[in-house]
Amino acid sequence: MTEPAIRVRLDELLKERGMTLTELSHLVEITVVNLSILKNGHAKAIRFSTLTRLCAALGCQPGDLLRYE
Numbered sequence: 001m002t003e004p005a006i007r008v009r010l011d012e013l014l015k016e017r018g019m020t021l022t023e024l025s026h027l028v029e030i031t032v033v034n035l036s037i038l039k040n041g042h043a044k045a046i047r048f049s050t051l052t053r054l055c056a057a058l059g060c061q062p063g064d065l066l067r068y069e
Contacts, residue, residue, distance in 0.1 A: 005069045008046075010039040013058050013065060028053040 014024065021039065025032045030050065037043050051062055058065070 007067045007069050008038055008041060008043070009065055009067055010035070010054075013060060017058060019058075024054075024057055027057040 014021065021032055021035050025035055028035075028050070030053070038046065051065070054060075054065060055062060
């Protein structure tokens with residue numbers, strides 16, 4: 001059985017909001033490198049505190065940011 005795939009929709013949300021990864025990085029105080037790892041689907045986990053800051057900065061709900069595929 002393969003692992004469930006959780007996809008992070010960070011790229012889509014950034015495009016919808018006309019925001020760059022660098023701008024988001026400054027807003028949520030997370031390095032561009034770490035956001036890039038998350039955006040590209042290479043992150044193994046995400047802290048609730050990080051998810052909270054991303055949702056606040058992007059004006060979204062966790063379900064808008066994460067998708068089960």
